[in-house]
Amino acid sequence: MKQWLAERGIHYLFLLFSAVLGVAVAVVSVWADGAEGAEGADKRLWALIAGVSAFGVVLITHFEKRLVEKGKKRAEDRAIRAEADMTKLYSTTLRPLSDTVKALTSLYASAVPLPSSVPAQTVSDLQQKRKEVLAQVLAGAVSLTAPPIGPGFIPRARCSFYLYDTATGDFTLEGTFPGYRSPRTVIDPVGAAHMKNAILGGGGKTFRIDGDQEKHSYLIPVGTGYEAVIAVPVIHGTNEIGVLSVDTPSFSDFIDPHVTLMESLANILAASYALG
Numbered sequence: 001m002k003q004w005l006a007e008r009g010i011h012y013l014f015l016l017f018s019a020v021l022g023v024a025v026a027v028v029s030v031w032a033d034g035a036e037g038a039e040g041a042d043k044r045l046w047a048l049i050a051g052v053s054a055f056g057v058v059l060i061t062h063f064e065k066r067l068v069e070k071g072k073k074r075a076e077d078r079a080i081r082a083e084a085d086m087t088k089l090y091s092t093t094l095r096p097l098s099d100t101v102k103a104l105t106s107l108y109a110s111a112v113p114l115p116s117s118v119p120a121q122t123v124s125d126l127q128q129k130r131k132e133v134l135a136q137v138l139a140g141a142v143s144l145t146a147p148p149i150g151p152g153f154i155p156r157a158r159c160s161f162y163l164y165d166t167a168t169g170d171f172t173l174e175g176t177f178p179g180y181r182s183p184r185t186v187i188d189p190v191g192a193a194h195m196k197n198a199i200l201g202g203g204g205k206t207f208r209i210d211g212d213q214e215k216h217s218y219l220i221p222v223g224t225g226y227e228a229v230i231a232v233p234v235i236h237g238t239n240e241i242g243v244l245s246v247d248t249p250s251f252s253d254f255i256d257p258h259v260t261l262m263e264s265l266a267n268i269l270a271a272s273y274a275l276g
Helices: 002-034 041-111 121-143 190-205 256-274
Strands: 158-165 168-176 207-209 228-236 239-248
Touching: 041 228, 041 256, 121 168, 121 239, 121 256, 158 207, 158 228, 168 190, 168 239, 190 228, 190 239, 228 256, 239 256
Parallel strands: none
Antiparallel strands: 158 168, 158 239, 207 228, 228 239
């Protein structure tokens, strides 16, 4: 904040100097033309003053341009460092941790499965905790991929989870955030085949609409204002649970580390389903 105020102060100081010198050029020009008896050396003196003032305007404009360029370069450097830090965080911390949690819960579920008859309260508790995990995953994906911006700070991204029914092959919407501009609630057979084969099939594969290799996703209804997608499989063991998808208004909202982020969140979601 202090740095921003300092830069703004310098900017407005340059503008003030430029305005003063600009007025000086105009005033000196009028004096030089209108001064009685101003001839020879006098006119040269006025012309010199006007020339120096004009040069000052040009010099200040140059300094202002350099200041703007340096500000842009600093912003670009900060963005590059932030992306590098994000890549390191997701790749070396979040992804290995989510892989470990997923493996641990799958191992635990295999070694100590739930009994065939589970108390209704236990089932209810498990479902409630799973809903809480899902809500946090959806909200986390939105805030970490395309954070809200002012003045309204309305979420720009949308994250949805489609639950897969292995018996019917259907996908149904299990949860979405932020809740408006709702995605498709039920996927028709064509879309279901795409999600099953391109995302869940073969052990799972991340599907990304980046505007380059892939330009359109069935997951986004026409006219919703979204164009970019990262859709990741939610799987534990051989159990295909569903598809976690995040959408943003612009292809530029997504960077490569966001793929790692979504895969990590999918692992956490899969771990919650592994426990019954």
